[in-house]
Amino acid sequence: MGNIVNFRVINNRMQFRCPKCGAKRNFPVQGNIRKKNMRCHKCGKIIKCVLNRRIAPRQLQSGIATMITNEGKEISVNIHDISADGIGIDIPITIARARTIKTGQKVRFNCKWNPRLLGSGYFMVINNSGQRIGVKKVATFSL
Known part of the structure; x- marks a missing residue:
């Protein structure tokens, strides 16, 4: 669980992309969640996701x-x-x-x-x- 990846959230949805196998999947995200652990649906790797809700990036x-x-x-x-x-x-x-x-x-x-x-x-x-x-x-x- 050492992987920490930033993901953008647009309209309470994030596109998860596995850094190991490259698999992509869209997930709904509640408005009050800032961090979430996700499991890849293909390879099973667990990635710690930091959710970025900013419109314009820093x-x-x-x-x-x-x-x-x-x-x-x-x-x-x-x-x-x-x-x-x-x-x-x-x-x-x-x-x-x-x-x-x-x-x-x-x-x-x-x-x-x-x-x-x-x-x-x-x-x-x-x-x-x-x-x-x-x-x-x-x-x-x-x-």
């Missing part, structure tokens, strides 16, 4: 940026992934334990190695899970 991006809060505090963060309307970032453990970043808070980013990557605008923290934070683009401003 782009993996790795780099360091500076997050600026409304209070003016600058925090060095690691960018993890980028989608069309949001960013997944990792913050230092000391900031996560102090709980200085709260859900609903507006932040800005400064990325020195690629200034156009994040653009100029505000992001709102929509998910705060330990060191991992998800932010969504809410507004832009011009200088």
Whole structure:
């Protein structure tokens, strides 16, 4: 059971494809399920499936940026992934334990190695899970 494979879910259906034998089959999936163990109908191999329900896929991006809060505090963060309307970032453990970043808070980013990557605008923290934070683009401003 060491195989973990990502599958896209569209309209609560996933197309299972066995990585060992290549067999394909469509399966219905309930809306609240994120992971599922599937057995191939041909070879019998069990695959752990991670279900991706996103409309637009994430782009993996790795780099360091500076997050600026409304209070003016600058925090060095690691960018993890980028989608069309949001960013997944990792913050230092000391900031996560102090709980200085709260859900609903507006932040800005400064990325020195690629200034156009994040653009100029505000992001709102929509998910705060330990060191991992998800932010969504809410507004832009011009200088």
